[in-house]
Structure formats: structure tokens, C-alpha cells
Amino acid sequence: MIGQTIEHKLSVRKIKLAFCCFNTSLFGGVNVGRLQAVAVFCVLVAPFVVPSRAQTTPANPNAAKQITIVRAAHLLDVRDGRVLENQAVLVEGDRIRQVGPAASITNEFGHGATVIDLGNSMLLPGLVDCHNHILGNPKDQSPTADLRMSSPLQTLWGLHNLQIWLAHGFTTLRDAGESDLAYGQLALRNGINQGLVQGPRIVSAGNFISLTGGHGDADPLAPDQALARRPNLADNVNEVGDAVRRDIKYGADWIKLMATGGVMDTTSDFNVQELSEEQMAMAVEIAHRARKKVMAHAEGTEGIKAAVRAGVDSIEHGTMLDEEGATRMQQKGTWLVPTLYTFQHGVAVGASLGADPASVEKGKKVLGYQQTAFATALKHHLKIAYGVDDDPDFVSKEFGALVRGGMKPLDAIQAATVRASELLGMSDQIGTLEMGKYADVVAVTGDPLVDIQAMESVVFVMKGGVVFKMPAQK
Ligand SMILES: [Zn+2]
Numbered sequence: 001m002i003g004q005t006i007e008h009k010l011s012v013r014k015i016k017l018a019f020c021c022f023n024t025s026l027f028g029g030v031n032v033g034r035l036q037a038v039a040v041f042c043v044l045v046a047p048f049v050v051p052s053r054a055q056t057t058p059a060n061p062n063a064a065k066q067i068t069i070v071r072a073a074h075l076l077d078v079r080d081g082r083v084l085e086n087q088a089v090l091v092e093g094d095r096i097r098q099v100g101p102a103a104s105i106t107n108e109f110g111h112g113a114t115v116i117d118l119g120n121s122m123l124l125p126g127l128v129d130c131h132n133h134i135l136g137n138p139k140d141q142s143p144t145a146d147l148r149m150s151s152p153l154q155t156l157w158g159l160h161n162l163q164i165w166l167a168h169g170f171t172t173l174r175d176a177g178e179s180d181l182a183y184g185q186l187a188l189r190n191g192i193n194q195g196l197v198q199g200p201r202i203v204s205a206g207n208f209i210s211l212t213g214g215h216g217d218a219d220p221l222a223p224d225q226a227l228a229r230r231p232n233l234a235d236n237v238n239e240v241g242d243a244v245r246r247d248i249k250y251g252a253d254w255i256k257l258m259a260t261g262g263v264m265d266t267t268s269d270f271n272v273q274e275l276s277e278e279q280m281a282m283a284v285e286i287a288h289r290a291r292k293k294v295m296a297h298a299e300g301t302e303g304i305k306a307a308v309r310a311g312v313d314s315i316e317h318g319t320m321l322d323e324e325g326a327t328r329m330q331q332k333g334t335w336l337v338p339t340l341y342t343f344q345h346g347v348a349v350g351a352s353l354g355a356d357p358a359s360v361e362k363g364k365k366v367l368g369y370q371q372t373a374f375a376t377a378l379k380h381h382l383k384i385a386y387g388v389d390d391d392p393d394f395v396s397k398e399f400g401a402l403v404r405g406g407m408k409p410l411d412a413i414q415a416a417t418v419r420a421s422e423l424l425g426m427s428d429q430i431g432t433l434e435m436g437k438y439a440d441v442v443a444v445t446g447d448p449l450v451d452i453q454a455m456e457s458v459v460f461v462m463k464g465g466v467v468f469k470m471p472a473q474k
Helices: 014-020 024-028 032-048 061-065 102-109 151-167 184-193 237-249 277-289 301-310 323-332 340-353 357-379 397-404 409-415 418-423 452-456
Strands: 067-076 083-092 095-101 114-117 122-125 127-132 170-175 201-209 254-258 293-298 314-317 335-337 441-444 458-463 466-469
Touching: 067 102, 067 441, 067 458, 083 102, 083 122, 095 102, 127 418, 151 170, 151 184, 151 458, 151 466, 170 418, 184 201, 201 237, 237 254, 237 277, 254 277, 277 293, 277 301, 293 301, 301 314, 301 323, 323 357, 340 357, 340 397, 397 409, 397 452, 409 418, 409 452
Parallel strands: 067 114, 067 122, 127 170, 170 201, 201 254, 254 293, 293 314, 314 335
Antiparallel strands: 067 083, 083 095, 122 441, 441 458, 458 466
């Protein structure tokens, strides 16, 4: 029956049930008030909603067989940039069962299915942000922000932040490390996987591994007020081993190294290499042996090259990438996650968000190098994945920054979909709308191949077959 309610998608605590009474058939003549209620539901209540399929033992074994058809006037094949007309994605449980012409899929499978007709929208796979920090209040950029918040409070902020990523169509995230010795980001990842709360699927680094006084040293205090030494600080090869093993012990998927200084601390120099090549090689050896990957925050030229020689899987930022560094990355297949927008944004608003004046000045200097480095990366055809490294309210802004920097719109979209899934080692699960993958589906209005800003108007979000966002009624 077309137009069946999608309430069956969610098993909700009874007290919240009133929010769920919306019906996909409403899109022909929708009740605006109810859709607004749905939007409120998605933002405020969704973290406490448990999809029935996420339960360890589903109460109803047939729940996994629910069929949903998501159809729209356009579908972007992100592999080759073809725009296909009048397409549908057939969703069974949390997976894509088929993608093809809407008419034939609806004819064949429409009986008893939930049909979501997104009209003139364009369907794309769920988006992937490969560089973010999910914990804490992203609107507090003071150097002591992390020290003024407990791990539980940072984690609650993280849960709040994750709903914003989802609302922008980002159904998978790679957390690029945190400064939380209790690993709130891993608790969120696990909680989502276990169906306790809702959010994007997460792969995550542990804590920043850094020199004492380096970019990942969370202690900005005076010498006679110093914090107890933290286990993520590593000043020699053996200490790197200890820090990597601690991250792996507590469940990190990635190891995050601070290869150079950075911007958001008050003292480091982003042009200076911090961890030695030997330290980074030790981290790579231990991580790879444990089947984990390694990302390196690397801005200065020498630090980038040392990290690449040491065998890291991805270079983050690459602010001062030069010809030699790009050649090495090309030869070794090292990924680049350029995070262009956050530096541009930080210079514009950082001071108003409490960033230290020294950080704002460093950010201005970064902008003097950024475009040259990015053009060099493009010239060498480096493997580039999408990462915002910013407040999730601005997660979609990196698309425009990549295109302004010289990327074609399709390449920017690939960086956040099919390419990102390669970086994460999840190509068989996410990144395209193809049979057997997770039913992570988003829709935008407009054509992002013509105007990349269309990526900022995500109107529909489904993650693993569960709908998180519906179009607002005009
Ligand atoms: Zn970062």
C-alpha cells in the first residue's frame, strides 16, 4: 500500500510517540504543523529514539524486512557524474536492495511498501566527513575550553553535535581525535552502534598524540600551575608506542599524530615538525599491525614529508605542501584531507568565539599558503577526502571551498562520498547508492554539479534505512 505510515521504522519510548505520527502520503498535501513537529522531533528527540533493527534481538523478525522506496526526479551516480532521471532506491531493512527506474521499482515492489516521493530533488549517497572533532561546544574556541568541561558534558555536547551532522546529510564521520582521556567519542560510536542513541556511523581516532608543548598538549597553564602529565604526550619513540597502545586498548579505529605545530593552540608553530619520523614510523608499525590506520595533522613542509615517509595513511590539512611532498604522496597513495574552509572561517569569526589572538594570527598566515598547496595537490592528482574540522553548522561549507580552490564539483562530491569511503576502508558499505550497501540516502534541491551550493540544502536524510529528515513544506 503506497503511502503507508513510516511509524514502523521506529520503536519509540511511549512518551515520545506523539511526535512520530506523520505519514509519507502527506507530501501530496502536507500538514505544515505536523512536519514542523517532525523537524523538532528529528533534532531534539531523535537521540533517544531506538530503531527497531538496532536491537540485539528484534521483537519482530519481520521488522528487518520492511520495504521502503525512495524516489526522486534525479539521482546522481557519484562514480561517474551521470544524472539519471526518475530513479528510485529500494530499501530493505538497513540496506539498499536495488536502484533503478522509479516506475518499474514502484510497480514491482510498491505493494505494502512505504513510498517516499521527493519530487524534483536529486538523490545522492549519504555524505562522509573525514575530519571532525565531535565532542564539546564547537562555539567555544578558547584554549581552555576542553579543560572547563568534564568528559560526560563534552560527550553530551557530542551527542547534540551529531544530530547537526545528520541533519546536513552526513551519515558517516571520522573523528580526527579528541583531548578526552575517557574517550567520550568512542562511547558515542559504541552507543550508536548498539542502538542506544542515534547519530551518524562513526570511525574514530583516540587522543591526539603529541610532543610535550606540541599542538596536542592540552595544558596551556603556567609552569607552576601545570596539569599532571597526560598519557597522550610522547617525547620519544617508546612513549609513542605507549600512547598508541593505550588508544588501541580502549577501542580507537585510527591513531592521530601531531606531526607539526598547529593553529588552535597558543604556542606551537605550524611550520615546525614536532613528532620525529622515527616516532611516527613506530606509531604506523603498531597501528597497522593491529589493523588500525594513522592520520597525521601536518601543516609545515618538513613535517608533511616526514609523516609520508613514516607511512601514515592520511595527511590532514597539508597547509604548506610542496612539490616534493606531493610527489611522495602521489607515489605512496597517501590521502590528503585539506580542510580549507575551517581556516578561512576561523580567521573571520575565531576572535568572536574566544580564540586566542595568537591563534587568529596563525590562521591568517595559513591562508597565505593554503591555495598554493591545494593547487599542488590537485596538479599531482592526490587522493582527496572531505573534512570540515569545524562547527557542524558549517559542515557543508567545505564543498564550496574545495570548488573555489580549483576542484570540479563532481570531484568535491566524490571526496565526500565514494572517495571518503575508500579512505575509511568502507567502500563495500557506504559511499555510493548501490545494491547491498547501507541505505544511507540524502536528497538536495538543485543540481550541485551546476551550483555546488546545492550541497548546503539537504532536504532528506536516511541512515541505514531510518529517516532522519524530511523536506519542509513550502
Ligand atoms: Zn582537526
